[in-house]
Amino acid sequence: MMIDLITQRPRSILALAMLLTNIPQQLPAAPDQAKATPLEIVLVEAPMVTPATVAQWKKEKFHAVAVVLDEQAEKRSYADCARHISEAGLDLYCWIEVARNPKMAAAHPRWMAALGSHDDWQKNFPNAPEPAIGEVAKAFPWVPIVYAEAFDAHLARIEELLQRLPNTWRGLLLNDLQGGPSACGCGNVQCRWAVDYHVPSTAAKLPGADAAARFTAEVRQRLGDKPVIPVWTTECAEVDLPPDKNRGRPGTGMCGTVGCATSACSEVFARQWTALTSDYSGPIGLLAAHTSLYRTQKEFGGGTGWVTNAMAYLDYTLPAKGAKTVSPDRLWVVVEGLRQDEETIARTAAIKSGAGAVIVARVKIDQSYEPRIVRK
Ligand SMILES: [Zn+2]
Helix, strand or coil: CCECCCCCCECCHHHHHHHHHCCHHHCCCHHHHHHCCCEEEEEEEHHHCCHHHHHHHHHCCCCEEEEECCCCCCHHHHHHHHHHHHHCCCEEEEEEECCECHHHHHHCHHHCCECCCCCHHHHHCCCCCCCCCCEEEEEECECCCCEHHHHHHHHHHHHHHHCCCCCCCCEEEEECCCCCCCCCCCCCCCCCCCCCCCCCCCCCECCCCCHHHHHHHHHHHHHCCCCEEEEECCCCCHHHCCHHHCCCCCCCCCCCCCCHHHCHHHHHHHHHHHHHHHCCCCCEEEECCCCCCCCCCHHHCCCCCHHHHHHHHHHHHHHHCCCCCCCHHHEEEEEECCCHHHHHHHHHHHHHCCCCEEEEECCCCCCCCEEEEEEC
16 A cells, blocks of 8 residues: 555545656546545554454554554563564554543543533433532543643653654544533533633643644654644534524433533634644644534434544534634544444444544543542
């Protein structure tokens, strides 16, 4: 497989032929063909990587393997992973889950993301105690980079984790660089825009909308010229609004009674996106793991085809809030491969979407949280 070094996408045979023969007028379909050929990556955990599984993934037309890099596996097993993958002629990427970190959350409960002041999240946790005066409800185990202490701790962790892997990898994917779930308190795990929304902070909240932009820039500085790809999540959408705030239309109910989707969510999302993309022209991951994000209601655009709605969110939200979209070939969409039948549909939809890469997650990308009470 020929990989374009700039876009990191496999070149189509037609595009190659064009280059070799230098007679593009005879191949008018070539640019479209090239667009329709995304880089396909399978996302797995280290113990899943064996010569047999890598051979199987190659047969399934994956061009690369992304391995979850965490504290679970030994250095030696990552070395084995890297060897099996390169021996099969596939590329290796690493995937690090940043914010969702049970160990860090248990060690530093005050760095956890707060559930915002709306109490709609409580309907999902009827047995959870309500925060009393002098207490804040947090989203365990989310420790987002939006606090100074967590920002530094996550940078150090990433540096440490990368020591475990031979330096043959092609790119690093960083997941969950936004705020915690249910950030305004509406209850939707995709509501990420706010930090301590009308609740007291228990850590040093970073100002501005550019925490992720600065974080990825810091990681890039440490890695030299290797690509560092932020994986982004879209916010609450119109379909999540309560009917009384959406012209009586039925919806997912995911935002409870809160109208954040068409106000603060989309506005701050656009600001954070602009910060992320203003000094960076590389790929951006887009998390479209439909069951992890509870996007399963087909009547509201959920299910295996949800990836197209996640992409559409960018197309309508960004221009509406005065921000620039990016061309689809810069998007690396992440879909679920937890069930064979669902994977086939989601993968096909993702390929058709025009995204530059399709990442099929054969591991669960957990996006859930549990409320925990922390004293101010
Ligand atoms: Zn919200």
